[in-house]
Amino acid sequence: MKTLLDPARWPRRLSRFVPPPPTVGxxxxxxxxxxxxxxxxxxxxxxxxxxxxxxxxxxxxxxxxxxxxxxxxxxxxxxxxxxxxxxxxxxxxxxxxxxxxxxxxxxxxxxxxxxxxxxxxxxxxxxxxxxxxxxxxxxxxxxxxxxxxxxxxxxxxxxxxxxxxxxxxxxxxxxSVRGRRYPLARVQDNPHGTRDPLPTARVGLREDDLTAAMRELGEMVDVSAEELGNIVARAERHANARQWHDIDCGQLMSRDLVTVPTGAPASEGWALLRRHRIGALPVIEPGTGRVAGILALVDFLKHVEADTAMALPQHRDPALTVDALMSRNTVTVRQTTAVSELVPLMADRGLHRLPVVDADGRLVGMVTQSDLIAALSHQGAMTAAS
Structure with missing residues (x-):
């Protein structure tokens, strides 16, 4: 009969006093x-x-x-x-x-x-x-x-x-740490400037659910509801990546892309967007193939002057190049990026398309919101079938 003084039980009891390994590098x-x-x-x-x-x-x-x-x-x-x-x-x-x-x-x-x-x-x-x-x-x-x-x-x-x-x-x-904000933001900014919660915050656990749970404890908890929600969201992405059978951007991306080189006339970029009926196209550095920016329809509309002619920028200045209009702070992903990582980028940050680049930053494909919807639909069908 085992008792509290049984030596065989002490290693397990002592192990309770050993803290888990730290999660920081x-x-x-x-x-x-x-x-x-x-x-x-x-x-x-x-x-x-x-x-x-x-x-x-x-x-x-x-x-x-x-x-x-x-x-x-x-x-x-x-x-x-x-x-x-x-x-x-x-x-x-x-x-x-x-x-x-x-x-x-x-x-x-x-x-x-x-x-x-x-x-x-x-x-x-x-x-x-x-x-x-x-x-x-x-x-x-x-x-x-x-x-x-x-x-x-x-x-x-x-x-x-x-x-x-x-x-x-x-x-x-x-x-100075990428992705960290200090002080902690109470509410994540909506990229569209509205008061609606971010799309990923409208489903599953919500911040008010976490706040209510923390109040039920009736004691001080050394983590804010906002930060706890961030941890839960990251955990859900890891779980989704496991459930989505390792689907990555390399499987989803379009490979036959329409691009425009840096220094090209803005009129050329406009013509490509209209001809192929697309909302944006990558701007590529000639020779290297690296992504220099994204040229979207909205970039042209931003420069339309409120005059009687309502002229597009390339009509007002034929010498204008795509470099002056494109968005340079371009978010890119790799072919090995899991589909689960696209959800916060496209749903919360409002990015409609993401260039896929290799280790040297060269463009190899493009993933759009349509591709993400197709992946989610495929996963939902597989889950229902199982």
Whole structure:
């Protein structure tokens, strides 16, 4: 009979204390290390130069904790700009006020405990919960003569100034990562400028469903509903890729393409669009075959002047080339790109067609919304048949 003291059961029990492997790569880890080093170094130098070395140890204790969150956990709600600035400033104010107004009457230990407790309450109600704020409140109470001498000046320097330094470095560090937005956007912008949710947000789990579930927990969750929705959407794409039998762009794309070279007259591009009854065509660099941009019907219409002639741009300027009209920020995909990855690009970002390129950036095909609809229809039929 097995008991709690059975040695055979201890390896399994001990394994519960071992955390799962991290989901971030080595590059992301060392990026966080490097920017935290830079931010704290600037904070330390600013404090030393403006206030002298007496406050340096106390400051680094609070701002060092903040740097762990904003650089290693940039998607956490407690690491967003309002949480960082509001949490630090409120906690500093409460700490200084507690020491000044209650310090002469109560034991210092009680004042410190009360300052931390009131800081938590203030941050919760002000929606700026920031764990290092508790350390800031303690610093204001227990910092000694150097902090006491500053009084409420401690709130703006070193606390506010150094929090702003951390924020400036965080904005540069986190927004330098492709696909990451800091601070987190509350609502993803609709490319058509309307208030409708993005198409992929109208089906399946919605943000209000996630918010309701988080409220049911009745406790603070260290992830926002927006970011949790992003994680769920990514997980759904991985599941769809598995269910779609590895269909990729190479199987869907059109290969016999109509293109126009860079430097070609705009009138030539217009004629090709009309002749082949298509909405857009790739603009290709002669010799290399790389995609330089996309020339669409809407690019011509953007340049129609509201005059009596309503002339198209190539009629007003026969020397105009496609280079002046085409869209240069072209999103491309590879032949191995899974169909599931096309859904957010075409549904949410409103891209009607995507050039398919090889490893050298040369055009090899084109995938359109019609191709995606055909793939979805095929998958739906196969799912129904099974």
């Amino acid at each position: 080595h590059l992301e880890r060392w990026r966080a290390v490097g920017f935290a080093l830079l931010a704290i170094l600037i904070c330390g130098l600013a404090t030393h130069l403006l206030l002298g070395p007496a406050l340096l140890p106390w400051l680094v204790a609070s701002m060092g904790a903040a740097s762990v969150i904003i650089f290693a956990m940039p998607s956490s709600p407690v690491g967003q700009p309002w949480a960082l600035i509001g949490g630090q400033v409120l906690s500093a104010l409460i700490g200084v006020a507690s020491l000044r107004w209650l310090g002469p009457w109560l034991p210092l230990e009680f004042v410190a405990a009360l300052a931390v407790a009131l800081s938590i309450a203030a941050m919760l109600y002000a929606r700026c919960l920031h764990p290092p704020g508790g350390a800031t409140a303690l610093t204001a109470v227990l910092g000694g003569d150097a902090v006491t001498h500053l009084g409420f000046g401690f709130v703006w320097m070193p606390v506010l100034v150094n929090a702003l330094i951390l924020l400036a470095v965080a904005l540069i560090a986190n927004n």
